[in-house]
Amino acid sequence: MATKFDVIVVGGGPSGNAAAYTLAKAGMQVLQLERGETPGSKNVQGAILYSDALERIIPDFRDDAPLERHIIEQRMWVLDDESFVGSHYRSDRFNRPPYNRYTIIRAQFDKWFSERVQRAGALLICETTVQDLLLDNGRVIGVQTDRTGGTVYADVVILADGVNSALARKAGFRPELKPAEVALAVKEIHFLPQETVESRFNVSGDAGVVIEMMGKITRGMAGTGFLYTNKESITVGVGCLLSDFKKQKISPYDLLDQMKSHPAISPLLAGGEMKEYCAHLIPEGGYKAIPQLSGDGWMVVGDAAMLVNSVHREGSNLAMTSGRLAAETVIELAQEGKPYSAENLLRYRSKLDESFVMKDLKKYRNMPEVLHGNPHFFTDYPEMLSDAAHTLLHVDGSDKKSKERQVRKELRSRRSILGMMGDAYKIWRAFE
Numbered sequence: 001m002a003t004k005f006d007v008i009v010v011g012g013g014p015s016g017n018a019a020a021y022t023l024a025k026a027g028m029q030v031l032q033l034e035r036g037e038t039p040g041s042k043n044v045q046g047a048i049l050y051s052d053a054l055e056r057i058i059p060d061f062r063d064d065a066p067l068e069r070h071i072i073e074q075r076m077w078v079l080d081d082e083s084f085v086g087s088h089y090r091s092d093r094f095n096r097p098p099y100n101r102y103t104i105i106r107a108q109f110d111k112w113f114s115e116r117v118q119r120a121g122a123l124l125i126c127e128t129t130v131q132d133l134l135l136d137n138g139r140v141i142g143v144q145t146d147r148t149g150g151t152v153y154a155d156v157v158i159l160a161d162g163v164n165s166a167l168a169r170k171a172g173f174r175p176e177l178k179p180a181e182v183a184l185a186v187k188e189i190h191f192l193p194q195e196t197v198e199s200r201f202n203v204s205g206d207a208g209v210v211i212e213m214m215g216k217i218t219r220g221m222a223g224t225g226f227l228y229t230n231k232e233s234i235t236v237g238v239g240c241l242l243s244d245f246k247k248q249k250i251s252p253y254d255l256l257d258q259m260k261s262h263p264a265i266s267p268l269l270a271g272g273e274m275k276e277y278c279a280h281l282i283p284e285g286g287y288k289a290i291p292q293l294s295g296d297g298w299m300v301v302g303d304a305a306m307l308v309n310s311v312h313r314e315g316s317n318l319a320m321t322s323g324r325l326a327a328e329t330v331i332e333l334a335q336e337g338k339p340y341s342a343e344n345l346l347r348y349r350s351k352l353d354e355s356f357v358m359k360d361l362k363k364y365r366n367m368p369e370v371l372h373g374n375p376h377f378f379t380d381y382p383e384m385l386s387d388a389a390h391t392l393l394h395v396d397g398s399d400k401k402s403k404e405r406q407v408r409k410e411l412r413s414r415r416s417i418l419g420m421m422g423d424a425y426k427i428w429r430a431f432e
């Protein structure tokens with residue numbers, strides 16, 4: 001099939017769908033290639049959908065998108081082996097439409113998004129792996145697929161092929177992934193009756209709860225755990241840097257098992273039937289790991305461009321926004337009658353720089369190093385917090401002043417004053 005399109009989009013995840021939809025809506029001839037059986041069949045996500053990014057692409061998405069629960073409560077837990085110190089934020093403002101965040105099941109959501117893409121006019125071909133980019137004098141002119149005679153040409157190719165982005169690596173557009181720049185995340189979905197989910201989390205209707213976790217559950221590795229309520233199921237997972245997994249020699253599955261048996265977590269999952277288990281990489285290198293984003297005849301979006309804000313656990317919204325901005329760049333250049341040259345496609349980077357995507361990633365640019373180089377944030381501090389809370393709340397006849405002295409003594413025995421001040425400074429700088 002040696003055919004020519006205006007644009008080829010490689011990948012049927014949120015970034016590829018956002019790009020293909022925006023382009024097709026504008027009347028461009030779009031071919032979207034997905035290696036999975038259906039879009040979403042190869043995708044893994046926790047999953048929280050941030051509505052703003054999708055609303056800017058499909059304003060009426062709430063009419064028929066498969067949404068599980070809108071989130072009205074966010075919990076943040078710092079865990080040691082037998083307790084947690086936590087904060088909860090619950091607001092009725094989150095319980096009034098239009099809702100801002102939803103839990104979703106990615107396989108269903110990606111399929112729905114893809115149907116919208118096809119209705120907008122893009123041609124989707126699944127079970128087709130793009131093996132190579134076709135280059136002519138350094139300019140990308142199409143792709144080579146694994147189908148017989150599967151060469152397809154286009155004026156511009158958008159790489160939305162996810163974290164591994166083998167195509168960009170093969171073409172020399174980006175370096176190999178470093179183990180310290182990617183997290184390996186595992187998650188399970190546990191099915192429970194809807195009433196059980198609602199009573200366990202004190203919600204009703206379509207309202208839901210999110211729990212983000214850090215501390216000893218990751219055994220000193222840089223990473224976090226999460227638990228989300230769906231309609232009739234609970235998603236639970238954990239992710240840590242690949243480089244840390246290599247050092248600790250613990251399997252992600254064992255880590256998740258240990259996390260699920262924590263006394264604060266196991267009652268939430270009790271009686272559930274686990275029906276889905278998957279593992280996937282997440283690009284967590286942040287701003288400093290972002291590769292070249294465009295060149296002659298190509299652009300890269302979403303996870304393939306390392307656009308994930310791991311501090312706030314946002315990925316799909318950055319993926320959709322980058323897909324939309326890449327598409328808008330193509331549309332503008334087409335309207336202006338300009339070629340998709342390396343110079344003209346730099347406009348995509350400028351659009352990203354002006355958006356929350358780059359502003360947020362830039363803000364947290366030092367975070368990966370801080371978390372990676374300081375395992376005590378995940379071990380000592382959770383224990384120190386828990387011990388302090390326990391000492392203060394345990395009523396044993398000691399006066400409160402003595403208890404405060406004891407807490408200070410315990411804290412200093414674990415970490416010196418200078419050490420604590422240094423840690424506070426590092427965290428402040430990383431969040432600055």
Ligand SMILES: Cc1cc2nc3c(=O)[nH]c(=O)nc-3n(C[C@H](O)[C@H](O)[C@H](O)COP(=O)(O)OP(=O)(O)OC[C@H]3O[C@@H](n4cnc5c(N)ncnc54)[C@H](O)[C@@H]3O)c2cc1C
Nearest residue numbers: 011013014015035046047048130161162280302303315316
């Ligand atoms: C466990 C986990 C939990 C997460 N939780 C959240 C969350 O709660 N909220 C959030 O916003 N983000 C979350 N993320 C991140 C989010 O999933 C990603 O940022 C998002 O999926 C990126 O979208 P994408 O389209 O760029 O890539 P992907 O979703 O990975 O899609 C890439 C697509 O390209 C296809 N593909 C790859 N190579 C080829 C090829 N050569 N030819 C054809 N097709 C190809 C793949 O099959 C895939 O369908 C989570 C990630 C993980 C792993």
